Amino acid sequence: MKANIFGVSLLIAAVGGGANALSPVGVAEDAAVDPATGISLPDGFKATVFADDVGQARHIVAAPNGWVYVALRRSVRGMGAVALYDPDGDGRSTERQYFAEGLQGSGVGVHDGHLYYSTDTAVMRWPLPESGAPTGDATIIAEGFVPETQHASKNFTFDGDGNLYVNVGAPSNACMREMRKKGSPGMRPCPILEKYAGIWRFDADTPNQDQMSDGHLYSTGIRNGLALAWNTHADALYMAQHGRDQFASFFPEMFSNEQSAELPSEEFHRLDDGSDVGWPYSYYDHIKGERMVMPEYGGDGQTVSNEGQDPLVGFPGHWAPNGMMFLKSDAVPADYRKGAFIAFHGSWNRAPLPQQGYRVVYLPMDDDGNVSGDWVTFANGFAGPEPVMNPRNAVHRPMGLAEGPDGAIYISSLMSGGRVWKVTYEGE
Amino acid sequence: MKANRLFLMVALVATCFPATAQDTDAKRLYEENCGVCHQYDGGGVPMLQPELIGRPRANGPKGGVIEVILQGSTALAPTESDYGNEMPSFAHLSDLEIALIASYVRTHFENNGGPVTADDVKSRR
Numbered sequence: 001m002k003a004n005i006f007g008v009s010l011l012i013a014a015v016g017g018g019a020n021a022l023s024p025v026g027v028a029e030d031a032a033v034d035p036a037t038g039i040s041l042p043d044g045f046k047a048t049v050f051a052d053d054v055g056q057a058r059h060i061v062a063a064p065n066g067w068v069y070v071a072l073r074r075s076v077r078g079m080g081a082v083a084l085y086d087p088d089g090d091g092r093s094t095e096r097q098y099f100a101e102g103l104q105g106s107g108v109g110v111h112d113g114h115l116y117y118s119t120d121t122a123v124m125r126w127p128l129p130e131s132g133a134p135t136g137d138a139t140i141i142a143e144g145f146v147p148e149t150q151h152a153s154k155n156f157t158f159d160g161d162g163n164l165y166v167n168v169g170a171p172s173n174a175c176m177r178e179m180r181k182k183g184s185p186g187m188r189p190c191p192i193l194e195k196y197a198g199i200w201r202f203d204a205d206t207p208n209q210d211q212m213s214d215g216h217l218y219s220t221g222i223r224n225g226l227a228l229a230w231n232t233h234a235d236a237l238y239m240a241q242h243g244r245d246q247f248a249s250f251f252p253e254m255f256s257n258e259q260s261a262e263l264p265s266e267e268f269h270r271l272d273d274g275s276d277v278g279w280p281y282s283y284y285d286h287i288k289g290e291r292m293v294m295p296e297y298g299g300d301g302q303t304v305s306n307e308g309q310d311p312l313v314g315f316p317g318h319w320a321p322n323g324m325m326f327l328k329s330d331a332v333p334a335d336y337r338k339g340a341f342i343a344f345h346g347s348w349n350r351a352p353l354p355q356q357g358y359r360v361v362y363l364p365m366d367d368d369g370n371v372s373g374d375w376v377t378f379a380n381g382f383a384g385p386e387p388v389m390n391p392r393n394a395v396h397r398p399m400g401l402a403e404g405p406d407g408a409i410y411i412s413s414l415m416s417g418g419r420v421w422k423v424t425y426e427g428e
Numbered sequence: 429m430k431a432n433r434l435f436l437m438v439a440l441v442a443t444c445f446p447a448t449a450q451d452t453d454a455k456r457l458y459e460e461n462c463g464v465c466h467q468y469d470g471g472g473v474p475m476l477q478p479e480l481i482g483r484p485r486a487n488g489p490k491g492g493v494i495e496v497i498l499q500g501s502t503a504l505a506p507t508e509s510d511y512g513n514e515m516p517s518f519a520h521l522s523d524l525e526i527a528l529i530a531s532y533v534r535t536h537f538e539n540n541g542g543p544v545t546a547d548d549v550k551s552r553r
Binding site: 180 | 433459460461463464467468469471472473474475476477479501502510511513515516517520
């Protein structure tokens with residue numbers, strides 16, 4: 001049933017494409033994958049495998065010097081990042097330099113002539129080299145993040161005014177008194193909100209800023225905002241968060257396995273200074289189109305909440321938005337230029353139903369950052385030909401997104417040894 | 429609370445029945461309490477939750493799995509962990525429920541560690 005509704009909405013989105021020149025069509029759900037790359041793309045786009053077996057690739061950045069830098073979740077021979085280069089421009093890198101000795105991390109970015117990188121406890125930077133891997137010790141920019149196990153990645157982005165925005169995920173599911181224990185109520189006020197579950201803003205150039213004494217809590221109530229990007233067209237911050245897990249484990253009387261697979265929504269938000277997304281007191285239900293009271297806080301799956309702003313879009317549950325990107329160049333057709341590309345890592349929380357979401361989607365937006373149409377799938381096929389009953393059987397899972405100086409799009413995956421694809425628009 | 433008591437009764441009744449009834453019960457208990465994280469096939473989730481197939485703590489000496497169920501992540505040294513999630517304690521389940529789950533883990537997903545008893549659980553509380 002769910003799958004059907006989903007199919008229909010995709011169809012509507014696809015049909016709608018004909019009516020408006022700026023509504024992209026995306027790639028059809030059943031489009032064949034290119035055997036050379038394992039993925040499918042909309043007509044006119046072409047992919048190459050830019051790099052294979054790089055290690056557990058997380059976020060990526062394509063720098064103005066032509067190199068692609070990849071953060072590694074687990075170090076490779078003691079190195080926590082890798083630099084990749086394709087000298088002859090055929091879409092396949094042949095040069096590879098590992099760096100960031102003794103570190104491992106998730107975030108990477110370029111700002112004002114520097115290469116930034118984050119471990120789970122700090123954001124640091126090197127001067128961006130003319131080519132290849134940076135050398136010497138990195139300068140710490142933001143630090144003091146508490147080491148955690150759950151939602152520990154410190155992904156980040158920059159605005160146009162010299163500010164750095166860092167996601168500090170909540171080491172928690174729903175701020176239950178006892179961690180992930182059935183029947184344990186949520187704490188109010190949730191003490192986790194003090195140091196976590198928000199976006200902290202720092203000066204991008206000042207060394208050694210401490211999260212709590214120097215950082216500014218820019219936006220709160222965010223369980224884990226791994227997909228975080230500055231929209232240069234609208235000059236605003238956007239974020240997609242990972243919704244809470246395990247409705248059916250803790251509240252089987254309110255949520256069937258089917259409902260628990262679909263809910264809560266993965267929420268896509270515009271974040272202004274002082275905004276509150278509502279975690280842990282509320283969640284969003286895209287089927288009802290309402291923000292609901294979290295069951296740990298007295299919700300029953302039916303009661304509407306007034307805590308937290310509504311998202312611009314509620315994506316299906318547990319798809320795990322891990323990367324987000326807004327393009328700056330005009331190398332792609334006009335209907336793909338102003339909106340958000342979101343890389344969904346794919347679910348684990350939909351069992352016993354098949355897992356879903358292993359794809360990159362495109363959400364059309366206008367110059368002012370308003371959503372202007374239904375989202376479409378931009379890249380698909382990552383997980384492989386079979387329905388994914390267990391995420392470990394997914395061949396690839398999209399992770400980071402980046403735009404090269406020439407407008408090429410890069411997509412990373414950390415499965416099967418770690419891969420980076422390069423996607424270009426070649427025309428019809 | 430009521431649900432818990434019902435659980436217990438079902439579990440107790442199950443002990444008096446032949447192996448198949450207990451099996452169904454063990455499967456249900458595993459799926460309700462563990463399946464979402466370790467998946468219904470015991471395969472785990474890369475980077476988040478370990479697989480339970482052939483792992484020493486699932487299939488080795490029977491104390492391993494019982495301690496993990498009772499204490500959750502605190503049963504494991506932090507250096508042992510390469511996972512981005514934490515396991516809660518299930519000490520609120522009864523000895524029998526834990527024994528059924530542990531036995532299910534140790535006799536399914538290609539594991540052959542063999543069953544454990546409620547007394548094995550009790551002695552490790």
